Amino acid sequence: MTRSPNPVLDAVLTRRSAPRLTEPAPGPAELERLVQAAATAPDHGRLRPWRVVAVSGDERARLGGALGEAADTPEQARRAAAKPLRAPLLLTIVHRPVPNHPKVPEWEQLAATTGMVTTLSLLLHSQGFASIWRTGAAVRAPQVHKYLGVDEDEQLLGWLYVGTRCASNAADRRPLDTPARITWHTTGI
Numbered sequence: 001m002t003r004s005p006n007p008v009l010d011a012v013l014t015r016r017s018a019p020r021l022t023e024p025a026p027g028p029a030e031l032e033r034l035v036q037a038a039a040t041a042p043d044h045g046r047l048r049p050w051r052v053v054a055v056s057g058d059e060r061a062r063l064g065g066a067l068g069e070a071a072d073t074p075e076q077a078r079r080a081a082a083k084p085l086r087a088p089l090l091l092t093i094v095h096r097p098v099p100n101h102p103k104v105p106e107w108e109q110l111a112a113t114t115g116m117v118t119t120l121s122l123l124l125h126s127q128g129f130a131s132i133w134r135t136g137a138a139v140r141a142p143q144v145h146k147y148l149g150v151d152e153d154e155q156l157l158g159w160l161y162v163g164t165r166c167a168s169n170a171a172d173r174r175p176l177d178t179p180a181r182i183t184w185h186t187t188g189i
Ligand SMILES: Cc1cc2nc3c(=O)[nH]c(=O)nc-3n(C[C@H](O)[C@H](O)[C@H](O)COP(=O)(O)O)c2cc1C
Pocket: 015, 016, 017, 018, 132, 133, 134, 135, 136, 158
């Protein structure tokens, strides 16, 4: 691909998920600005079918407690409890579809939510932060729903772990070797 200076293309090509994250993470004002920007992602009907629950500081240990309660064995509980401590900020992604919408089926609303999350991860990267989207069986655990206040008509889509990439976790450049999977139906000019 021919490269000319293009910050958007650069952000897309250099974003890599970061399994290990440290301080700093964005503060409330910066996070709000970035989430508002991410909300401009395509969203049929502008339904904004999502909300974000930010978990930071000591609350991460409380979330860990809920994850531990949902585990099957003491060993799994110990490991689950430590998971939220892997980043200074966890953005809980709660999908909140409008049921039986006359024009926008729920799959389109889920697409809008995931588009927002992807856009947010790119924006975080463009601001010098890093992130990784993580899910797991805990997204269905009642204990976790209770701690986060996830309602029955909502779906927990996991967490965007956010912070600053650890030096030991340097981002390799994304290779452009994936086939683009494009087929064309077009007429010649
Ligand atoms: C919806 C969703 C859920 C994911 N859940 C996990 C997860 O639980 N654990 C994990 O290690 N990676 C998970 N991933 C993958 C990472 O977020 C990341 O995309 C992957 O490690 C590839 O890295 P990259 O984003 O740098 O290409 C998930 C990705 C998506 C889109």
